Amino acid sequence: MADDWQSDFEQLVDDHQSMVFSIALRMTGDRGLAEEIAQDVFVELDKHLSKIESPDHACFWLRRVAMSRSADALRRRRVRSTDLWVQFEEHHGAPVEVRDSPLGARLELLLATLPEAQRAALVLRYQEDLTPEEIAATLAEPVATVKSHLQRGLKLLRAKATHHLQEYVRSKKEYIRGV
């Protein structure tokens, strides 16, 4: 029962640190920055702990604040005129885990090249498994806008993925031919 729920900060950190960190990482593409954002989000949660009413509310609140903090971080980076995504490719692209599928390994890097609004919608849709209505509530945007971001983002990502997959297959073929 929501009424019986007592917020336990450490438990909330244990339960949601992976979610908050993953959102920040996928939105900023920077591991260090993502860790910093995750810390900020939980510190903020600590301040607002008395207002959290239930585990679902905590989860919603954390997603929302993680998204807005990530957007703030990106804005600050833009103000500093740093090309974040060039940095991402150069410094943070390499350690991406090797996955079973070559496409899967590339998708995270390709996600970083999408516009921020589309990236946010896709992260919430495919990482957090939220419906467009839930995404709209999290991002405080109209559902129609979220649906549009999802469609466009998916289309763009699919096109980029197809292109990269073709490149990948071509390079593999060349490698095999070379061996």
Place this chain on the structure above:
Amino acid sequence: MDDFEQELRQAFERRPAPPNLKRKLMDRRADQRRTQQRRSHIQLWQRLAASLILVAVVSSAAEWVRHEREEHRQGEAARQQVLTALHITGHALDHLNTQLTAHDRTEQRQGDRP
């Protein structure tokens, strides 16, 4: 949901947070609590000092007003006393003047007698 979306879902699985994230967070939280406590202690002392200064200023002002009133009251009393003294002196002088006039008349009458 097509294959691409399935692939996306797999690719976008949550990543584990860095192992020391929680420890760093707890340290930061403890630091913030300590800072907050120190700040609230400082604020408490500042408020106390401000209250003492305020009390001192108010009591000084009250004392000054009381002193001014007392001085004014004493001044009024002194003025009244001076007025009374002048009144008495005036009365005495009038009386003396009357006596002198009477005395002068008596002497004049005695001088007129053969």
